[in-house]
C-alpha cells in the first residue's frame with residue numbers, strides 16, 4: 374500500500390514503548406525514530422564537555438555545536454552526536470540521571486522538536502517519546518499512550534541494563550524511573566500527557582506479541598480511514 378500514516382507512541386519511562394515502536398515500524402515497513410535518544414545525545418554532550426545542567430547560559434552557548442543525525446546501518450536505529458555513534462553510550466545511567474532536566478529546557482526542546490517534525494514530513498514514521506502525540510505530530514493518524522506499573526517497568530529496565538553488562542541495582546533503577554516520571558510529567562514545557570485522542574495501552578500484563586498484534590490492528594484500521 375502506498376499510503377502511509379504517522380504513528381505517535383508516548384508513555385512513561387521504560388514501559389516498553391520503544392520495543393513496541395520498533396516492532397511496529399518493522400512490521401509496517403516504516404521508519405522508527407526514538408526521540409528520547411535525541412535528548413540523551415544532548416545530555417551526553419553536556420557530560421562530555423563538563424557542563425552542568427543547572428548552568429542554563431552554558432547549555433544555551435553549546436546548543437548550536439550539537440549536531441544530531443540518525444541513520445539505519447544494518448537496519449538498526451543509530452544516533453550520531455557530532456558524527457560519533459552514541460547509540461549504546463546514551464543508555465548508561467549517568468546520561469539517564471540528567472536527561473530529564475535537559476529535556477525540561479525549552480531551548481533544547483525547540484531544537485529537537487524542529488528536527489522531529491521534519492523527519493515526519495513524508496509520513497511512514499513511528500516515533501516514540503513523551504510529546505509526540507501532543508506536540509511533534511499532533512495530526513498523527515494513530516496515537517498510542519503506553520504505560521505499565523512501576524514494578525514491572527523497573528524490572529524491565531534492570532534486565533535491559535544487566536543484559537548489556539551495565540551494572541545497576543534495582544533500587545537505583547527504580548529511583549531513576551520515579552525521578553524521570555516526575556520531571557517529565559510536571560515540567561512546564563510539553564509535559565508528558567496522554568493526547569485526548571490517544572489510545573491507552575497498559576502493558577503490565579501483556580507480552581510483546583500481544584501488544585504488537587493490537588498496535589498493528591489499530592494501524593491497519595487507521596490506514597483504511599486515511
Ligand code: DC
Pocket residue numbers: 386387408409410412413472473474476477501502503504505553557
Ligand atoms: O525515552 P527515554 O527514556 O530515552 O527519554 C529520555 C528523556 O527524554 C526522558 O526524561 C523524557 C525525555 N523525552 C522528552 O521529554 N520528550 C520526548 N519526546 C522524548 C523523551
